[in-house]
Amino acid sequence: MYGPSKRTRRATAADVARLAGVSRSAVSRAFTKGTYLDAEKRERILLAAEEIGYRPNALAAGLQGQQSNLVAIFVGDMPNQYDKEAAASLATGLNAAGKWPIMIGGSDAVARAAASRVLSFPLEAMILRSGSLGADVAATCIKMGVPVISSGRIIEQDGVDNICVRNREGMREGVAHLIKGGCQRIAYIGGPSSFSSAPERRAGCLDALGGLELIAECEGLYTMESGYDAARALLKERRPDAFVCANDAMALGAMTYLREAGVCIPDDIALLGFDDIEMSGWPAFDLTTIRNPIDDMVAAITELLHRRAMDPAKEGEVILLDTKLVKRSSSRRLLPDR
Amino acid sequence: MYGPSKRTRRATAADVARLAGVSRSAVSRAFTKGTYLDAEKRERILLAAEEIGYRPNALAAGLQGQQSNLVAIFVGDMPNQYDKEAAASLATGLNAAGKWPIMIGGSDAVARAAASRVLSFPLEAMILRSGSLGADVAATCIKMGVPVISSGRIIEQDGVDNICVRNREGMREGVAHLIKGGCQRIAYIGGPSSFSSAPERRAGCLDALGGLELIAECEGLYTMESGYDAARALLKERRPDAFVCANDAMALGAMTYLREAGVCIPDDIALLGFDDIEMSGWPAFDLTTIRNPIDDMVAAITELLHRRAMDPAKEGEVILLDTKLVKRSSSRRLLPDR
DNA sequence: CCAGAATGTGCACACGTGTTCATATAGATG
DNA sequence: CATCTATATGAACACGTGTGCACATTCTGG
Structure with missing residues (x-):
């Protein structure tokens, strides 16, 4: 030595x-x-x-010109459950595809700075999985010649590939299911308008209502706490027979409040979420929801990665994923199903 | 062009x-x-x-001899909530420290193969955050000259730094709290013995019991489902007045079954978990638990990373983290406290 | 005005690898 | 035997960067 x-x-x-x-x-x-x-x-x-x-x-x-196989995944601060599950699946999925995912996350300022610095690596792609910000990060990447794949939010920019779930159609189907089950007085708990998914899901809800109007409505933060608060606020208004929530976390929050308030689910009030996070399937909740398919998302991303590698100069494209209505007990009314 | x-x-x-x-x-x-x-x-x-x-x-x-700042994080398949939360916090924490975390995960075979291949990068460290396997991965890393930091499980090997929570002491304090609250007939739902944390936590429980024996006991999988099943099985035996669970996921599973069975928590049966995952604090559960401090873990890892960079040849060390008993309603007996 | 220090700048090397190129050997074919 | 091809192998180059070195210029203090 x-x-x-x-x-x-x-x-x-x-x-x-x-x-x-x-x-x-x-x-x-x-x-x-x-x-x-x-x-x-x-x-x-x-x-x-x-x-x-x-x-x-x-x-x-x-x-030496060898493929680096390095890929950056930009997640925001992952406040809600769905983001965490998606990030975990994405990382392991890329792994299986022989890629090396570098995670970039944390609070806004930290993450944005890190996203800029990570470009010193010859990345095969930057994957954006942050509902809100990202457009400026995308611009920087494109300028550096790093391909961008945006998931969960469509970024209109040259060379950016997009993957998004059919929020509107999904929510439309879910709400239609509630109506078919006999719900007539629907209250809506929406997401923050800074997320592009929020207005889309709301539009889907309105679609299903036909001419009807919402009994009540408010805007949450996609967190369970905000769902809890929203349910309390909305319950004071004209008595609804269903809560439609823009994501599962808020739906579970609402469920918690309703149970505390002695409201019977689904007989008094039916409940619908969006995403189908793991927890929603647990017996304790058993929430009817619209599945935001993580596996399909991961598959689409690896596919896009492959296509981009084949043809680096190809046009950006948009892949839309189908949702799937998952019926559980939170919407299983005792009323005759028409 | x-x-x-x-x-x-x-x-x-x-x-x-x-x-x-x-x-x-x-x-x-x-x-x-x-x-x-x-x-x-x-x-x-x-x-x-x-x-x-x-x-x-x-x-x-x-x-050019420049620091790579690349760090690999080896997570298993992250079956339970705590692993996901820990992985997310670890990634963002490393990020803030100027490191680039490469996530390695998935099923056993895939993850192990990936862990081997990622060593082609000049990693600053390999961080193991998988409760069960990892010893052989560690050996390979050490041979390649890549420092190893093991979190959640102590690996006895030259040059391996270890971070672990005081499982035994933590569980001892938690169970002592139950006993002080009046519990006398304690049933234990343990973790899989392949995880080193499982026997440690069980030992802590036995410590607190003094000479007493457990009323009943079984081994779960650290998942919510297994907790649900375990509670059902144990409830058939001699009637316990407390369920001590080796982690929160199983405790929440047990809670779900007990509620369905009409058992009142905590009056009929008190409930104790371990980890303090986010969900445990939600009003819907409000589970008394022993906090497995993620922030401290992340801080310790970045600290170890720094020390290792200062002195690459230093001896491996062991950092033990303190738990914190978080008292919530699942253990708040109506009986006089003492 | 001079010596020495401080500041600014280009050349050339080293890092560790994949790959081309030239060359050598063995085997096949006529 | 002469040719041609398939196989094997080492020397040399390129990749893009940080930095030591030598040299040029400016500033400081006497």
Whole structure:
């Protein structure tokens, strides 16, 4: 042990070459498919590499025009459950596709600064999964030549690929289900207007109402607490027979308040959410909701990543995902289903 | 537009130099603090860089002995809520510390393979946040000269830094609180024995019982469903007055079953969890639990990262985190407290 | 005015890898 | 045997950057 700092030096191809008694080129070839190299020699090299813990340095390889496989995922501060679940699935999905997802998150200022700095890596793409901000981040990426994939919010910009769920159609189907079940006096708990999903889901609700108007309405923050508060506020007004919520977190908050208030679900008031987060399926809640399909989203993103790699100059496209109405007990009225 | 593939070429320092009419060295210096460079010239360079969207290539810089700031986070399949919350906080925390967290996750085989391949990057550390597996991954990392930080499970191996919560002491305090509140017939829902936290927490429970024995006991999977099933199974046995659960997810599952069964919490049966996941604080649950401090964990990890950077050859150390008993209504007995 | 320090700048090297190129050897084909 | 092809291998280059080095210029103090 000559120098303490030397101890941690990473093994290099030259080290392996020396140990195996071959040229450095041979070592490189040993790790590359489809090259001419004596089989016995290759084995000897791989063995030597294993012995001293060598692996080709991805940084140096990337410098050589090799695919970096690095991908950044920009999540906001992930306030609600759905964002967390989506981020986790996305990361593991990319992983399975051989990509290396770098997570960028935290509070607005921190995340935005990090998003800017991470561009010093030759990213294969920047994936935006933050409902609210992101348009300026996208602009910076495009300028740097880094492809952008926006999920959950459509960004109108050259070269930006978009993935979005059919918010309006989904909500329309959900509310239609409530109406078919006998609900007539519907109150709506909406999301913050800074999220593009909020007005779309509200529009879907109005679609299903036909000419009818909402009994009452207010705007929440997509959090459970705000759903709780909203339910309390709306209950004071003209007695509704259904709460339609722009996402599951708020629906679960509303459910909590209604139970505390002694309201029977769904007989007195039916409840509808949006997203189908894991918790909504738990027996304790059993919330009827509209599934925002995470697996489809992940599949679409890896697909877009692939297409972009094939043709870096291709036009940006928009992929729309279908929702699925998940009927559970929070909407199972005892009234005759028409 | 001469060639379509040329279009996406990343801007290089030489491009900036040409545009700004300076040497390439000057460009490099413009982006480095503490170098001699005419102020007016630096500004001109930065402006030119901004114009063509240039940023120093982290790959090439890393090749130069520069810190990579890359960190891998190995999470298992994140079956339970606490893992998801911890992973999210860890990622954003590292972010704020100027690190780039690469998430590695998914099913066992996929994650393990990915963990091996990610070592081709010059990682500053591999952070293990998977309760069960990980020892073999750690061995590979150490061999490659990549420092390992294990969180939630202590790995006895040279050069591995460990962070762990005081499971035993925490659980002891929690159960003592129940006993002080009048509980005498305690049933225990444990975690899978493959997680090192499971036996520790159980030991803490037994500590608090003094000579007493558990009324009943079974082993769950740290999931809500298994907690639900366990509660049903245990309720058939000699009537307990408290359920102690090895984590919050199982406690919430148990709570769900008990409510369905018409059992009053906490008057008939008190409930104790472990972790203090976000949901436990929601009014719908209001679960008494032992906080597994995520913020402290993140702080400890960044601290260890720093120390390791200062002295790469230092010995591995063990940091133990203190829990905090969070008293909520699931343990608030009407019986006189003492 | 002079010596020395402080500041500014370009050249050239090193980092670790993949790959082209030239060359050498062995095997097949006529 | 002569040619041609398939296989094997090392030398050399390129990737984009940070920085040591040598040299030029300006400033400071006597």
